[in-house]
Amino acid sequence: MKEVFMVNGRNLSLKDTLKPVLIPCYDLSTSGSFVFSRADALESESFNFRLWEVCRATSAEPGVFDPVQMKSVDGKTCCLAVDGGLAMSNPTAAAITHVLHNKQEFPFVRGVEDILVLSLGTGQVLEGKYDFDQVKKWKGKDWVKPMGRISGESSSDMVDHAVALAFGEKCSSNYVRIQANCSNMGRYGANLDSDPSPSNVKGLIGIADEMLRQKNVESVLFGGKRIGEQTNYEKLEWFAGELVLEHQRRSCRIAPTVAFKQATSKRH
DSSP, X not given: OTGGGEETTEEOBGGGOSSOOEEEEEETTTTEEEEEEHHXXXXXXXXXXXXXXXXXXXXXXXXXXXXXXXXXTTSOOEEXXXXXXXXOSOTHHHHHHHHHHOXXXXXXXOSGGGOOEEEEOOOOOSOOOOOHHHHTTOOGGGGHHHHHHHHHXXXXXXXXXXXXXHHXXXXXXXXXXXXXXXXXXXXXXXXXXXXXXXXXXXXXXXXXXXXXXXXXXXXXXXXXXXXXXXXXXXXXXXXXXXXXXXXXXXXXXXXXXXXXXXXXXXXX
């Protein structure tokens, strides 16, 4: 991966990204979430990290990949990073907040009415429904995996609901959440997202196709969730159309919609 993010012998960093980025991880050294962003990197070399290390950090799932010991370009900021999903099972709220308060890169955003959000959930492949007769017999060790799933999914759902409330009447036009209901897709291995075998890849394609055919589930203002009339595929088609229209509108503007400082060309 390191070689992919090198140009003319130089390690590419967050400052070199063509668009604003916001990438989470969990920092074991501080027991807290850590977020990499181009905005912070442009302000200080102490928050500028090499891209290959950022990619490794946010995908370092415990038990699958080793934690990543990393330092900023100037060596002043350290991070012992693991999977970004542990820090934010649903990073939508963090992304929206970043845009609203990042006037350097998004000078024309006044509120959520100026934001179009696509939030892609990972779904839940393994069955997660239990009954009382089953769980009443569980010991402490039996709760370990279910507790991790419950914590992650509940946190993600709460973010989805909070974002829907924040958009209010603009929710249906400015916010699309895609979350697969995988209860009828059968069981797959624990390494579903890291197994490169042909059979597993085929299974992933099948899951994606099924997800696209499912009806979209929406968070309703003060009303929980409801099954929409459109499928996830139709929602994504509509969203793509909105992006095309926005691109056409931007092409007619004199001032750029997203502004940023020019990255330096120093070697690191």
